[in-house]
Amino acid sequence: MPSHILNGVFNAINMGLIVVDQEYKVLLWNDWVFKHTHIRQTDVVGHKLSGVFSEPLSTMFLNAIKNTLAYGMPTVLSNALHRSPLPLYDLSVCADQKTRIHQAITISPILSPQGEKYCIIQITDPTTSIKREKMLRSHSEILKREAVTDALTGLYNRRFFDEHYALTFHNAMRQQHCLTIFMVDIDFFKDFNDYYGHLCGDEILKAVAQTLKGKLLRAGDVIARFGGEEFALILPNLPVGQAESYAEKLKDAVFDLAIPHCNSPLFKVTISIGVCTGVPSAEYDILGKADAALYLAKQQGRNRCVALAL
Amino acid sequence: MLSEIQLDALAEIFNVGAGRAASSISEIIHDEVKLSVPSIEFKTSAEISPEALSLNHGRFGTVRQDFSGSFDAVAMLLFSEDNALEIVRDMMGSQMSLDDLAEFEQEAMCELGNIILNACLSAMADMLSISLDSSLPDYKIASCDDILHAIAHNAGQDYILVLNIVLTSAKRQTEGQLILLLSSASLTNLIQHIDGLVSGI
Amino acid sequence: MAKKLLIVDDSKVSRMLIRAQILAVHPEWVISDASSGEESIALIEQDQPDYCMMDINMPGILGTDAAEKILEKHPSIRMVIFSANIQETHQSRAKAMGLAFVAKPVSEKSIALALDYFQCGN
Numbered sequence: 001m002p003s004h005i006l007n008g009v010f011n012a013i014n015m016g017l018i019v020v021d022q023e024y025k026v027l028l029w030n031d032w033v034f035k036h037t038h039i040r041q042t043d044v045v046g047h048k049l050s051g052v053f054s055e056p057l058s059t060m061f062l063n064a065i066k067n068t069l070a071y072g073m074p075t076v077l078s079n080a081l082h083r084s085p086l087p088l089y090d091l092s093v094c095a096d097q098k099t100r101i102h103q104a105i106t107i108s109p110i111l112s113p114q115g116e117k118y119c120i121i122q123i124t125d126p127t128t129s130i131k132r133e134k135m136l137r138s139h140s141e142i143l144k145r146e147a148v149t150d151a152l153t154g155l156y157n158r159r160f161f162d163e164h165y166a167l168t169f170h171n172a173m174r175q176q177h178c179l180t181i182f183m184v185d186i187d188f189f190k191d192f193n194d195y196y197g198h199l200c201g202d203e204i205l206k207a208v209a210q211t212l213k214g215k216l217l218r219a220g221d222v223i224a225r226f227g228g229e230e231f232a233l234i235l236p237n238l239p240v241g242q243a244e245s246y247a248e249k250l251k252d253a254v255f256d257l258a259i260p261h262c263n264s265p266l267f268k269v270t271i272s273i274g275v276c277t278g279v280p281s282a283e284y285d286i287l288g289k290a291d292a293a294l295y296l297a298k299q300q301g302r303n304r305c306v307a308l309a310l
Numbered sequence: 311m312l313s314e315i316q317l318d319a320l321a322e323i324f325n326v327g328a329g330r331a332a333s334s335i336s337e338i339i340h341d342e343v344k345l346s347v348p349s350i351e352f353k354t355s356a357e358i359s360p361e362a363l364s365l366n367h368g369r370f371g372t373v374r375q376d377f378s379g380s381f382d383a384v385a386m387l388l389f390s391e392d393n394a395l396e397i398v399r400d401m402m403g404s405q406m407s408l409d410d411l412a413e414f415e416q417e418a419m420c421e422l423g424n425i426i427l428n429a430c431l432s433a434m435a436d437m438l439s440i441s442l443d444s445s446l447p448d449y450k451i452a453s454c455d456d457i458l459h460a461i462a463h464n465a466g467q468d469y470i471l472v473l474n475i476v477l478t479s480a481k482r483q484t485e486g487q488l489i490l491l492l493s494s495a496s497l498t499n500l501i502q503h504i505d506g507l508v509s510g511i
Numbered sequence: 512m513a514k515k516l517l518i519v520d521d522s523k524v525s526r527m528l529i530r531a532q533i534l535a536v537h538p539e540w541v542i543s544d545a546s547s548g549e550e551s552i553a554l555i556e557q558d559q560p561d562y563c564m565m566d567i568n569m570p571g572i573l574g575t576d577a578a579e580k581i582l583e584k585h586p587s588i589r590m591v592i593f594s595a596n597i598q599e600t601h602q603s604r605a606k607a608m609g610l611a612f613v614a615k616p617v618s619e620k621s622i623a624l625a626l627d628y629f630q631c632g633n
Contacts, residue, residue, distance in 0.1 A: 072442065073432060074446050080401075
């Protein structure tokens, strides 16, 4: 390709290109770089890169060039970790910009057939790709959120719970942390539905869900709708000895809602809770134990908590 | 496959590489970090399993660079996805939300991998008096199966050098793996250069 | 007069390379070595070296900690911290103790720097 066409290509390209030789002297300085510095190629060719800007260059940038020239391995300077290593500005609106543009820089070695070493510095402004990525992600996140949410209560669904349980179980096992599982069931729910109708039943599910969710303590705590009128809570870091008193609080909170239920011996909506807590290992079924505890709570008369040790 | 003295020489090479990488990382995070290589093992591709690579069954952030020159090698750095995010969070040094972090994960991990791989391979170039070229780093999230698949399908790369690495900062200790895939010709070549270094004694 | 040097490094290859490079310049020197900080503290009493080259990262105590202990009892030993751990904190700790810091790897150049310090003090 003739050199004037090649020059056209360099200048048409929508990224900054600077080529320096072994002595850091500039050989190429394309239009993109001019646009972001207002320094002309003719004024910098043959001059050392460190001297052409009016501001000093960061040692990390200079070391990157040094290493690329010395070892012939490409170096990346990410926007995430360096933000704006070079004094480049968006001068299209205002010629006196004080804020540097964001930059992602790649420095690659070039070896001439004669064995001379050069390096090409490629500069992009990642702002637009960051925005695009953000949009794509927020879209996929909405889809993801729908896939893991129970439509009626807004809690996580069973599918999410199963995945999350497997993960927290594994983490607790690996880090030898305590893990606590609460299984919660609304007492006499079928009788409630039979008497008040399913639409009222849905309202009860929502109210209990919100009440239980409001009692979560830490960011890592998770509550999910486990099935019909059953909920499950995973608390990874509940201090030892606090599981039972926490369960009592959950039970009292629902009792205090004082929702009438004329088919219940207490004439109120109540819940039963099974708890299992401990440091898990592969052979323990902490979820099964919590479920067994819930069964005991039902047997022992409901509106109560039963804890089983792991 | 390698004698004790050859392995000791390799350990020293990676020790120097890790020291250089740690120095670059500490410049970025403005804090001291320690990067150590507690173990080096050679395996054949037939011996490769999740256990042999000490990989658990999760997802990994992987940075890959292909090196060529005095010998050819595919180098991969692996951190579990959780660990990768934590490292990026520490390196960015601010109270970032997980959302914002994920955005930077790719490029920050790419740079971290680039720092560690370049430092280790340049230490090798220095100490074995060889020269190596490299591709740009490529970051991918991969499952353990993806990684084993990639290793199995690197035709001709029959030998695998597995280095366990530990990155320790003031806040946490993170373990990862550095893997070098070598053909038998490249391995022979590498061993020759190591012997060259050791014979100077 | 032949000088005595103690090399402290957990890598056998490193110890051998340092020894070979130094003997190439000073064949008359008497060189002993230790593979940990603890071992070096014991050996110092026995060997009474003039010079010492000390790695930092070794199993057991850090080389810089061993250096501190040795200098308490033997302030006249000239010591170089010779390590791959080139972070500023370690370099400045070495300098604060009045020691020279030389970055690994073992090469003609790095060994020349260490020898310079041993013999001229800079």
